[in-house]
Amino acid sequence: MMQTILTVDDSRTMRDMLRMALAEAGFNVLQAVDGVDGLEVLQRSTPDVIVTDINMPKMDGFGLIEAVRKDNRYRKVPILVLTTESDAAKKQRAKEAGATGWIVKPFEPTKLIAAIRRVAA
Amino acid sequence: MAAIRQTFFQECEEQLSEMEIGLLAMDEGSTDSETVNAVFRAVHSIKGGAGAFKLTQLVQFAHTFETALDFVRSGKLTPTPEMMKIMLRAADVLADLVEASRDGREINETSYETVAADIKSLTLVNGEEEVEEPIDFQPTVIDFGLPEISIEPASEEAGASSHEYRINFTPRPELYANANETALVLRELNRLGVMEAACDVSALPNLENIDSNGAYFSWSIRLTSERDIAEVREVFEFVEGEADLSIESDGQPEVSDADIAALLAMALGSSPAAEPMVTSESPADTHEPETAAAAAPASAEAPSALTPVGEAPKPDAKAAAIPSQTTIRVEFDRVDRLINLVGELVINQAMLSQRVIEANFAGSSSVVIGLEELEQLTREIQESVMAIRAQPVKPLFQRMSRIVREVADATGKEVRLKTDGEATEVDKTVVERLAEPLTHMIRNAVDHGIESPEARLAAGKPAEGVVRLTAAHRSGRIVIEISDDGAGINRHKVRASAVKKGLIAADAQLSDSDIDNLLFLPGFSTASTISNISGRGVGMDVVKRSIQALGGRISISSRPGQGSTFSMSLPLTLAVLDGMAVSVAGQTLVVPLTAIVETLKPKSADIHALGAEGRVMAIRDTFVPLIDVGTQLGFRDTATQPESSVAILVETGGGARNALLVDSIQDQRQVVIKSLEANYGTVAGIAAATILGDGRVALILDVDALVAGSFEESLSGELRYGTGG
Numbered sequence: 001m002m003q004t005i006l007t008v009d010d011s012r013t014m015r016d017m018l019r020m021a022l023a024e025a026g027f028n029v030l031q032a033v034d035g036v037d038g039l040e041v042l043q044r045s046t047p048d049v050i051v052t053d054i055n056m057p058k059m060d061g062f063g064l065i066e067a068v069r070k071d072n073r074y075r076k077v078p079i080l081v082l083t084t085e086s087d088a089a090k091k092q093r094a095k096e097a098g099a100t101g102w103i104v105k106p107f108e109p110t111k112l113i114a115a116i117r118r119v120a121a
Numbered sequence: 122m123a124a125i126r127q128t129f130f131q132e133c134e135e136q137l138s139e140m141e142i143g144l145l146a147m148d149e150g151s152t153d154s155e156t157v158n159a160v161f162r163a164v165h166s167i168k169g170g171a172g173a174f175k176l177t178q179l180v181q182f183a184h185t186f187e188t189a190l191d192f193v194r195s196g197k198l199t200p201t202p203e204m205m206k207i208m209l210r211a212a213d214v215l216a217d218l219v220e221a222s223r224d225g226r227e228i229n230e231t232s233y234e235t236v237a238a239d240i241k242s243l244t245l246v247n248g249e250e251e252v253e254e255p256i257d258f259q260p261t262v263i264d265f266g267l268p269e270i271s272i273e274p275a276s277e278e279a280g281a282s283s284h285e286y287r288i289n290f291t292p293r294p295e296l297y298a299n300a301n302e303t304a305l306v307l308r309e310l311n312r313l314g315v316m317e318a319a320c321d322v323s324a325l326p327n328l329e330n331i332d333s334n335g336a337y338f339s340w341s342i343r344l345t346s347e348r349d350i351a352e353v354r355e356v357f358e359f360v361e362g363e364a365d366l367s368i369e370s371d372g373q374p375e376v377s378d379a380d381i382a383a384l385l386a387m388a389l390g391s392s393p394a395a396e397p398m399v400t401s402e403s404p405a406d407t408h409e410p411e412t413a414a415a416a417a418p419a420s421a422e423a424p425s426a427l428t429p430v431g432e433a434p435k436p437d438a439k440a441a442a443i444p445s446q447t448t449i450r451v452e453f454d455r456v457d458r459l460i461n462l463v464g465e466l467v468i469n470q471a472m473l474s475q476r477v478i479e480a481n482f483a484g485s486s487s488v489v490i491g492l493e494e495l496e497q498l499t500r501e502i503q504e505s506v507m508a509i510r511a512q513p514v515k516p517l518f519q520r521m522s523r524i525v526r527e528v529a530d531a532t533g534k535e536v537r538l539k540t541d542g543e544a545t546e547v548d549k550t551v552v553e554r555l556a557e558p559l560t561h562m563i564r565n566a567v568d569h570g571i572e573s574p575e576a577r578l579a580a581g582k583p584a585e586g587v588v589r590l591t592a593a594h595r596s597g598r599i600v601i602e603i604s605d606d607g608a609g610i611n612r613h614k615v616r617a618s619a620v621k622k623g624l625i626a627a628d629a630q631l632s633d634s635d636i637d638n639l640l641f642l643p644g645f646s647t648a649s650t651i652s653n654i655s656g657r658g659v660g661m662d663v664v665k666r667s668i669q670a671l672g673g674r675i676s677i678s679s680r681p682g683q684g685s686t687f688s689m690s691l692p693l694t695l696a697v698l699d700g701m702a703v704s705v706a707g708q709t710l711v712v713p714l715t716a717i718v719e720t721l722k723p724k725s726a727d728i729h730a731l732g733a734e735g736r737v738m739a740i741r742d743t744f745v746p747l748i749d750v751g752t753q754l755g756f757r758d759t760a761t762q763p764e765s766s767v768a769i770l771v772e773t774g775g776g777a778r779n780a781l782l783v784d785s786i787q788d789q790r791q792v793v794i795k796s797l798e799a800n801y802g803t804v805a806g807i808a809a810a811t812i813l814g815d816g817r818v819a820l821i822l823d824v825d826a827l828v829a830g831s832f833e834e835s836l837s838g839e840l841r842y843g844t845g846g
Binding site: 010011012013014016017020055056057069075076077078079084092095098099100101102105106115118119120121 | 124125128129131132158159161162165166168169170172173295298299300301302304305309356358359362363
């Protein structure tokens, strides 16, 4: 069955790139522009994997991850953090919030898809 | 990819604008985290996108800038006015870099290196370079033309030496809490080679003691694979710190790098209750006992048993969802087409009205009432459609703050731009065409208007001058004002200069306002020394002309010692025009209202011949050239009699006054402009066309061209019309 990926990123460029890469790899793509929007999308659908940016207005990636993990319905949805930061402290913070894994920006489509496949059941 | 690239640059524009707003707010003293964050995010996003497109120069600079902003964000730096100056300059450089990247240009190194160095110096704490996070992402060009990727091991790589790995893997509860799955890790591992895994369930407590959020299994894995240890470790990348892990390669215990060790130490330290490593081989294979499967958090069924709890967070999530104003992006062409169609609708409705009038229906008849409703509706649709293309003047105003900074820097003045009414909306084409005249006037205001800091202090004013830019809607038009608190127009100097240039007679009687308006005369330049800033070959006459070309008016007022104000009144859109419909030789023509000064009924005594064919008309105490529109446009061969005509006194962009002779005036109306160039071709003397209520095409006069053509003709005595004046 076709898997659905929700990408949350405030940059339209990044959203377009993600959509292109994911659609090419055969995923169904949902998109949100920030954490708040991401939670709204989650009200309507349950994606197989969430890929989220960290730096976003309204609600950042950490906030989104925490909110998703708090909701029992989405406790088991893998969340990948897509970030330009690669330092250990940031990763640790994402982990503490409940992130499943991370991808460093700018992403290579192959790495992104490999990472998604690694966490998607 | 080209489309995404385009999106990227569009987005950069938006980010740059956000950044500028934020930086200006910071400059005004607001250092709340949301402002700083917004600026940081903007720069960060530009960097992110630039990385994907391998725009190295842009990435480097954005990174430096971002680092400084991060310092502000984390409180390591407190912005000072000096620092904000550097930041604003960095913002300008970033904008230049974006533009250069878009056009595929390199930017002049020195221009940004100084700024880059300044920015960098902000992050030097006590002269020591802060350990800067390396730019860890190598710009990667994204190639979407890749074939399907394969994560299967390249088993055909025969001859590659195979390794035997012994892996002990004990997940901790966090692993499951973060939606990682042991099963998935094992699946990935299995793809690397031949794997045997044993699950140790000895830590599993009795059923009644099981915590559904606990982790009770540990795994002993033997993997035979040709892959190196790095690839094996990569499988565990996401579960680092969430599990106890040891990987032994070919009997050699793994030498974990400091990074991992530190992480592990951190993780171990944070959970002292971590179970000891259990490595005892279990006779069972990787198949989980059924009882464990039901209780283990790894099971997908477990959460569903907890649904009542699961409902609780829902309202929270709802509450956090701030309703955002949604927008859609539409291609400009589509909007244009819609505007054209609405224009047709307006014309059609006018035609219908005319027919109804001709058919002599009673005023109270249902047809007339219905028509009135249609008229109302049409007007509303037209307004709504125009509003689609309307946009706030904010981006335009923002660009001006950069101009102010540049000119102030170049002239050694201290100037602050204050803006007001940035949300005022006006048609996109008007905004676009306003940029140049506005830039020129802002430059003038700083260069000529504002005095040097010393002169200001001497005059009892603060050293820092203020240029104020405001926009407001006033009776269906937009009024934009540029005022400065400088010295005001030096009328004595202006007058002397105008006399010297032969623009006015030495003994001319001029009011203050007349003198101020001399600035708009072609060939006038106030600066006694032409500076390289405003002296770009563009005078206020050109500004006035471009404003008039937009259907606008400009005026000036000045008070010595207190500054000057330039005020512009412009139409909200270029799609419709206020005009006066006139009849000439049986044709209906439209004269733009903005060009009209007054209308007169000439007497034959007022008309005097000049040269072979030229005529002038006496209006009060001056003579103005008389243009017979009928002969000028070739509607008739012989000049019409002034006594049976109407003269319309018009003023051109250059300030020249002329009288247009027409047969009669019909009325004043708003007309929908139809481009003549696009539909037919350029015709000298005609600006555009419109369609009248009766379906006929009426031409809209281009007063400037008409006057220019007529002037040459009467001087040379030969037909020069049509050379495109």
